[in-house]
Amino acid sequence: xxxxxxxxxxxxxxxxxxxxxxxxxxxxxxxxxxxxxxxxxxxxxxxxxxxxxxxxxxxxxxxxxxxxxxxxxxxxxxxxxxxxxxxxxxxxxxxxxxxxxxxxxxxxxxxxxxxxxxxxxxxxxxxxxxxxxxxxxxxxxxxxxxxxxxxxxxxxxxxxxxxxxxxxxx
Numbered sequence: 001x002x003x004x005x006x007x008x009x010x011x012x013x014x015x016x017x018x019x020x021x022x023x024x025x026x027x028x029x030x031x032x033x034x035x036x037x038x039x040x041x042x043x044x045x046x047x048x049x050x051x052x053x054x055x056x057x058x059x060x061x062x063x064x065x066x067x068x069x070x071x072x073x074x075x076x077x078x079x080x081x082x083x084x085x086x087x088x089x090x091x092x093x094x095x096x097x098x099x100x101x102x103x104x105x106x107x108x109x110x111x112x113x114x115x116x117x118x119x120x121x122x123x124x125x126x127x128x129x130x131x132x133x134x135x136x137x138x139x140x141x142x143x144x145x146x147x148x149x150x151x152x153x154x155x156x157x158x159x160x161x162x163x164x165x166x167x168x169x170x
Contacts, residue, residue: 002034003041004052006100009150014101018050018057018146021081023124028058032079032122035060043068044100045075046138048145051101057082059142061135068098072134083119083143086128088112097141097151098164106167108160109151111140 007014021028031054039047045063049056063075094110114132117139121127131139141151155161 001037001041004034004038006038006042006103007051007053009102009152011101013050013053013055014145014150015148016050016055017148018048018055021056021058021120023081023120028081028122031056032058032060036062036077036079039100042100045069045072046142047100048142050145050148057146059083059139059146061138061142063134063138069134075135075138079122080117080119080127080139081121083117083139083146085115085117085140085143087116087130089114089132094156095137097137099141099151101145101150102152104163104165106162106164107152107155108157109137109141109154110156111137111154115139117143 035047038052039060043066045066046061049058059080061075062077063072066072089112091113092110093113094108096106097109098106115136116130118128
């Protein structure tokens with residue numbers, strides 16, 4: 001098990017566009033394994049490669065008995081390489097988000113309720129998947145990381161941003 005340190009807001013790597021991934025890279029399996037170990041250790045529901053210092057377009061998503069999101073429905077582990085959102089619904093919803101790169105902070109972010117994304121899997125297959133609700137929110141959040149965007153940059157109202165233990169509405 002290799003748990004990597006998480007880059008925090010302010011680290012220049014988090015503000016850069018990540019590079020496309022070569023599926024034939026010998027390092028790919030090790031990178032993904034480190035991402036999974038790190039996400040699970042820190043109780044994340046998603047993780048983007050830049051968060052552990054890798055400028056690579058890789059995200060992972062998984063929800064399984066997560067103490068940071070106790071009401072979230074289960075989501076099987078997904079490893080998405082070079083993901084891109086190909087359709088956003090017009091219907092949007094504002095909800096609280098957190099991020100391992102902004103520990104103990106939460107903010108309300110408006111995102112599309114339903115998205116369709118395309119990505120490669122570890123075995124090189126192309127997948128197209130439509131998701132909604134919290135799952136869609138996670139994918140949008142993690143792909144933002146690949147584009148150098150952190151969730152506070154998506155917020156409409158900074159009064160709905162603060163530390164988890166200080167937010168009365170959270």
